[in-house]
Amino acid sequence: MGQWNKRALLARLQLLGSASRAELAKSLGLSQPTAGKIVDEMLEIGLLREFDEDRRQTATLGRPGRMLRFDNRRPRLVTIQLGVTETSVSAAAVGAIGEDDWQIQFATPSAPAKWRSALGKAAGRIVGKGLWGVVASVPGVVDENNGTVLFSPNLHWTEGSVLPGLIGQIWSAPIALVQEERALALGHQAAAPTQEDFLLADFGEGVGGAAMIGGKPFVPPLPISGELGHTPVLGNKRPCGCGGVGCLETLVSTSGLLRSFAASRPRADATWPGFVRFIAGQGIVPWLADTLESAAGIIAGALNVWGLRRVVVTGCLGELHPGVLRYLAAAIERGSLWARLGRVEVESAPRRRTAGLVATGIERLVLPMIEGESGTANLIKKYEHR
Amino acid sequence: MGQWNKRALLARLQLLGSASRAELAKSLGLSQPTAGKIVDEMLEIGLLREFDEDRRQTATLGRPGRMLRFDNRRPRLVTIQLGVTETSVSAAAVGAIGEDDWQIQFATPSAPAKWRSALGKAAGRIVGKGLWGVVASVPGVVDENNGTVLFSPNLHWTEGSVLPGLIGQIWSAPIALVQEERALALGHQAAAPTQEDFLLADFGEGVGGAAMIGGKPFVPPLPISGELGHTPVLGNKRPCGCGGVGCLETLVSTSGLLRSFAASRPRADATWPGFVRFIAGQGIVPWLADTLESAAGIIAGALNVWGLRRVVVTGCLGELHPGVLRYLAAAIERGSLWARLGRVEVESAPRRRTAGLVATGIERLVLPMIEGESGTANLIKKYEHR
DNA sequence: GCGAGATAAATAGTTTTCTTAAGTATTGTG
DNA sequence: CACAATACTTAAGAAAACTATTTATCTCGC
Numbered sequence: 001m002g003q004w005n006k007r008a009l010l011a012r013l014q015l016l017g018s019a020s021r022a023e024l025a026k027s028l029g030l031s032q033p034t035a036g037k038i039v040d041e042m043l044e045i046g047l048l049r050e051f052d053e054d055r056r057q058t059a060t061l062g063r064p065g066r067m068l069r070f071d072n073r074r075p076r077l078v079t080i081q082l083g084v085t086e087t088s089v090s091a092a093a094v095g096a097i098g099e100d101d102w103q104i105q106f107a108t109p110s111a112p113a114k115w116r117s118a119l120g121k122a123a124g125r126i127v128g129k130g131l132w133g134v135v136a137s138v139p140g141v142v143d144e145n146n147g148t149v150l151f152s153p154n155l156h157w158t159e160g161s162v163l164p165g166l167i168g169q170i171w172s173a174p175i176a177l178v179q180e181e182r183a184l185a186l187g188h189q190a191a192a193p194t195q196e197d198f199l200l201a202d203f204g205e206g207v208g209g210a211a212m213i214g215g216k217p218f219v220p221p222l223p224i225s226g227e228l229g230h231t232p233v234l235g236n237k238r239p240c241g242c243g244g245v246g247c248l249e250t251l252v253s254t255s256g257l258l259r260s261f262a263a264s265r266p267r268a269d270a271t272w273p274g275f276v277r278f279i280a281g282q283g284i285v286p287w288l289a290d291t292l293e294s295a296a297g298i299i300a301g302a303l304n305v306w307g308l309r310r311v312v313v314t315g316c317l318g319e320l321h322p323g324v325l326r327y328l329a330a331a332i333e334r335g336s337l338w339a340r341l342g343r344v345e346v347e348s349a350p351r352r353r354t355a356g357l358v359a360t361g362i363e364r365l366v367l368p369m370i371e372g373e374s375g376t377a378n379l380i381k382k383y384e385h386r
Numbered sequence: 387m388g389q390w391n392k393r394a395l396l397a398r399l400q401l402l403g404s405a406s407r408a409e410l411a412k413s414l415g416l417s418q419p420t421a422g423k424i425v426d427e428m429l430e431i432g433l434l435r436e437f438d439e440d441r442r443q444t445a446t447l448g449r450p451g452r453m454l455r456f457d458n459r460r461p462r463l464v465t466i467q468l469g470v471t472e473t474s475v476s477a478a479a480v481g482a483i484g485e486d487d488w489q490i491q492f493a494t495p496s497a498p499a500k501w502r503s504a505l506g507k508a509a510g511r512i513v514g515k516g517l518w519g520v521v522a523s524v525p526g527v528v529d530e531n532n533g534t535v536l537f538s539p540n541l542h543w544t545e546g547s548v549l550p551g552l553i554g555q556i557w558s559a560p561i562a563l564v565q566e567e568r569a570l571a572l573g574h575q576a577a578a579p580t581q582e583d584f585l586l587a588d589f590g591e592g593v594g595g596a597a598m599i600g601g602k603p604f605v606p607p608l609p610i611s612g613e614l615g616h617t618p619v620l621g622n623k624r625p626c627g628c629g630g631v632g633c634l635e636t637l638v639s640t641s642g643l644l645r646s647f648a649a650s651r652p653r654a655d656a657t658w659p660g661f662v663r664f665i666a667g668q669g670i671v672p673w674l675a676d677t678l679e680s681a682a683g684i685i686a687g688a689l690n691v692w693g694l695r696r697v698v699v700t701g702c703l704g705e706l707h708p709g710v711l712r713y714l715a716a717a718i719e720r721g722s723l724w725a726r727l728g729r730v731e732v733e734s735a736p737r738r739r740t741a742g743l744v745a746t747g748i749e750r751l752v753l754p755m756i757e758g759e760s761g762t763a764n765l766i767k768k769y770e771h772r
Numbered sequence: 773g774c775g776a777g778a779t780a781a782a783t784a785g786t787t788t789t790c791t792t793a794a795g796t797a798t799t800g801t802g
Numbered sequence: 803c804a805c806a807a808t809a810c811t812t813a814a815g816a817a818a819a820c821t822a823t824t825t826a827t828c829t830c831g832c
Contacts, residue, residue: 002818022780031820036781062779063827141727151727197607209691213606220599220693221583222724227690230723232683234620243726297618301684302691304613305595307606337616338608340629341527341537388789408809417791422810448808449798 003371005030009038010362011215013048013068015193020065039068041370046071047094047362070095075127077365078171079357080119080136081180082163083108084154084205087115089122090354091131094362097191097355112161116169123170133174133365134167135357137183139206143223144364147177150223153241154206176364178357181210181226182217187356188312188349189215198310201228201299202351203317207249209299211306218306228302229253233294248298251291254316260287272316280321292328299328300335309338311346318348389757391416395424396748397601399434399454401579406451425454427756432457433480433748456481461513463751464557465743466505466522467566468549469494470540470591473501475508476740477517480748483577483741498547502555509556519560519751520553521743523569525592529609530750533563536609539627540592562750564743567596567612568603573742574698574735575601584696587614587685588737589703593635595685597692604692614688615639619680634684637677640702646673658702666707678714685714686721695724697732704734 008028013019019027025035042048049071053064075091081102088102104122109115140152140159147164164175178186185200189212201209207229211218218225229249230242238250238259250256254272261278262270264287268278279288299311311332317324329346333339394414399405405413411421428434435457439450461477467488474488490508495501526538526545533550550561571586575598587595593615597604604611615635616628624636624645636642640658647664648656650673654664665674685697697718703710715732719725 005819020780032781033783033821034819037818060779061777061829063781065780141723151723211691222693222695224724224727225691225693227723228687231687231690232721234680234683242723244720244723294620297620298687301614301617301687304617305597305611305688305691307608307611309608334630335618337527337537337613337628337630338610341610391790406809418810419792419812420790423790446808447800447806449810451809 003367005034006038006042006367006371007363009035010042010367013070014190014359015195017193018051018053018067018069020067022065024068043068045366045370046076047366049073072096074130076130076132077358077361078126078131078134078173079354079361080134080167081353081357082115082136082138082155082158084139087118088353089119089126091127092354092358094358094366096358097187097352099350100352100354102354108155111157112166116166119167119170128171131171131173132369133176133361134171135176135178135361135365136163136167137178137180137353137357138163139180139208141224141227142177142179144177144179144219145223147175149177151242153243174365174368176360178360178364179210180353181208182219183353183356183360184314184351185210185212185217185312185356186359187352187354188314190355190359191352192349196310197308198312199226199299199302199306199308200312200314203252203254203313203315205253205255207253207295209302211302211308213306213308226302228298231298231301233298236294248295252295252317257288257291257316260291272319276320279324283321284323284327288324289327292324293331296328296331297335300332303332303336303338303344307338309336309342309344311344313346313348314351318350389753391420392424392428392753392756393749395421396428396753399456400576400745401581403579404437404439404453404455406453408451410454429454431752431756432462433752435459458482460516462516462518463744463747464512464517464520464559465740465747466520466553467739467743468501468522468524468541468544470525473504474739475505475512477513478740478744480744480752482744483573483738485736486738486740488740494541497543498552502552505553505556514557517557517559518755519562519747520557521562521564521747521751522549522553523564523566523739523743523746524549525566525594527610527613528563528565530563530565530605531609533561535563537628539629560751560754562746564746564750565596566739567594568605569739569742569746570700570737571596571598571603571698571742572745573738573740574700576741576745577738578735582696583694584698585612585685585688585692585694586698586700589638589640589699589701591639591641593639593681595688597688597694599692599694612688614681614684617684617687619684622680634681638681638703643674643677643702646677658705662706665710669707670709670713674710675713678710679717682714682717683721686718689718689722689724689730693724695722695728695730697730699732699734700737704736 009024012024012028021036021039025032048068050066050068053067072093072095075093077092079090079092081088087106087108089104090102106118138149141150143150149158152158167175181202184202188200197212199209199211209226209228230247232246233248236246239245240247240250258270261275325348332346333344336344338344395410398410398414407422407425411418434454436452436454439453458479458481461479463478465476465478467474473492473494475490476488492504524535527536529536535544538544553561567588570588574586583598585595585597595612595614616633618632619634622632625631626633626636644656647661711734718732719730722730724730
């Protein structure tokens with residue numbers, strides 16, 4: 001079976017939530033036998049399952065379809081979020097699209113060996129049977145094909161180390177690494193399924209973006225993309241962890257915002273909650289307006305360059321007064337060429353990392369399982385027995 | 387034969403210039419029979435031809451391959467460049483990769499009907515036999531699938547009119563429209579074949595960009611992309627033809643540069659040659675440095691977002707003192723995240739619109755000819771008999 | 773309750789496309 | 803001139819998708 005159709009079928013099923021073989025075939029333009037065979041394969045490995053629809057309003061004639069959905073009855077993937085300050089671990093079922101709900105969290109240590117042993121402890125508390133693989137999201141510049149971190153301004157110790165190797169010592173299963181924002185974008189798509197492409201912009205300890213284009217995450221040949229945070233802002237002189245000067249990230253990450261806040265109000269409570277309260281009371285003070293304007297310019301630039309008209313904002317900006325997002329949205333609209341032709345949408349959403357990690361796992365670990373010994377599958381073998 | 391392999395084979399042949407069936411098969415990972423059949427098809431319609439290599443140093447053993455290349459013995463495509471001030475027309479052979487050399491040029495009129503009749507006159511002076519189709523490049527936001535111009539700040543009359551319809555009244559052949567910068571990017575790839583992806587940034591009456599990603603021009607679902615020129619620059623208050631304020635285009639297009647020049651030196655010769663002389667003498671004056679800094683920021687943003695590390699600059703910036711390009715290159719490097727990991731390249735190149743139009747024609751008009759009645763082919767039929 | 777109509781799923785056979793394997797053609801070399 | 807080496811062609815087969823047909827299961831009207 002061509003991998004292409006399989007991926008399309010899964011994507012469609014994700015979009016619909018549940019569907020019969022016939023529905024899938026028709027909506028994809030496939031023949032029924034083809035769709036049926038793909039479904040059979042996926043039922044066999046336990047990726048999908050049939051279930052009895054409680055037909056309240058089956059107003060349709062004819063034989064009812066056997067409805068299919070992701071088989072989420074047992075955890076299949078270990079999902080790991082390696083964050084700058086915190087590492088989170090869970091066992092997740094395919095089809096999980098709820099908000100993040102981590103089973104285990106611990107402060108991210110500052111060396112590979114320590115991280116490995118902390119992960120080892122976590123492993124004991126996680127279901128170990130029937131697992132298909134491990135998926136980890138990492139900040140920074142990640143080569144997803146090799147499983148290496150090339151550059152990580154805020155988490156330098158990951159740079160040389162081969163994370164799949166470390167993880168493989170804990171779980172001897174296929175392992176996939178995914179860049180953080182790409183995972184968020186995939187997670188958003190899984191949780192709020194639409195056909196429409198979008199740019200996800202995440203604001204937190206760093207600032208990053210990822211684009212869904214044509215229903216798929218945008219992945220260029222170079223292991224770098226969507227780096228909104230490290231584009232320079234005219235007039236900004238702050239040094240950045242990346243080695244550059246004036247990066248957007250130094251202004252609009254949590255620490256950047258707090259720094260500006262502290263500079264403008266030396267005697268204020270320069271913590272995040274304090275800042276949130278301040279903005280709730282004072283509204284968009286001038287320096288914040290400038291900062292939002294800068295961020296909007298860079299986001300609008302990304303929209304113009306990628307040809308997108310929807311922005312999904314996740315992370316700390318959503319925790320501020322809603323006026324902040326409105327201000328940002330208006331500024332993005334001013335800078336976006338598409339706004340002259342049609343509508344530009346900016347919305348806030350929670351982070352759905354687990355969902356994104358699961359989507360990555362299905363794409364990179366589960367599908368290759370049923371695709372024989374082709375390209376991607378070989379890559380996985382590399383880590384299988386470490 | 388799957389269209390995929392055909393396109394790959396043509397791209398490879400373009401890269402190599404000439405090659406035998408066996409070379410093509412090996413370098414593409416195809417079997418010899420497959421490559422051979424594709425070549426046969428293309429020989430039959432006259433897209434490729436065999437030629438006798440003058441074997442100076444055939445140091446190889448065995449039967450020598452029959453070398454193939456594009457059959458450029460007769461013009462096959464009418465290429466049209468609809469520019470803001472000038473329209474250019476030529477008949478071009480496939481495989482033409484020389485610098486632009488237009489057979490006919492006339493001032494672009496300000497209404498569809500006038501343009502059509504000017505084009506009609508031109509048609510009389512152009513080879514009319516054996517033509518496969520017509521390809522036209524247009525500035526602005528172009529829906530290449532429908533053949534419509536959605537938005538054109540500098541050439542408003544094109545917006546409503548169906549250009550393929552107009553062209554079809556002159557030449558009753560398949561017609562393809564292509565966005566200007568995309569054509570330039572394709573042309574550069576045809577003329578300077580490398581495997582490596584790049585961002586083409588063109589500076590002229592407007593400012594635009596296009597990306598080659600994975601060897602193909604980047605095309606998102608929305609009919610807009612690479613719009614470097616209409617991203618706002620912080621602090622810039624000039625109104626733009628697009629309806630926005632502060633677009634980069636208002637600073638760094640030819641007219642934008644001249645406007646800044648005239649403002650800084652009220653008594654100077656504010657023509658383009660005068661400006662070129664001025665810069666050659668004075669070097670990079672402060673306002674020009676600021677302008678280049680803004681352009682570099684937006685280009686670096688595009689590199690970061692697309693995951694590219696090579697910039698090809700075409701158009702008026704290359705006519706200025708070489709120091710200008712060096713300054714721009716240095717500024718781009720400062721803003722590019724990839725520069726922290728590896729090298730960023732910025733080079734200047736001539737515009738190769740004809741080559742790009744021919745590449746578009748092969749892709750959108752010629753290949754569908756040998757692909758039976760599939761998707762793209764139907765689109766062409768629409769215009770075939772107007 | 774039962775046949776008719778309608779839709780879903782499974783089965784069988786065909787087409788398309790590419791591959792492997794084998795054979796033929798054309799060169800240089802000992 | 804035999805041979806090794808390489809290019810190209812032909813023939814047969816495998817994979818994946820399609821069309822057409824059959825079988826299964828439902829609702830509806832009687």
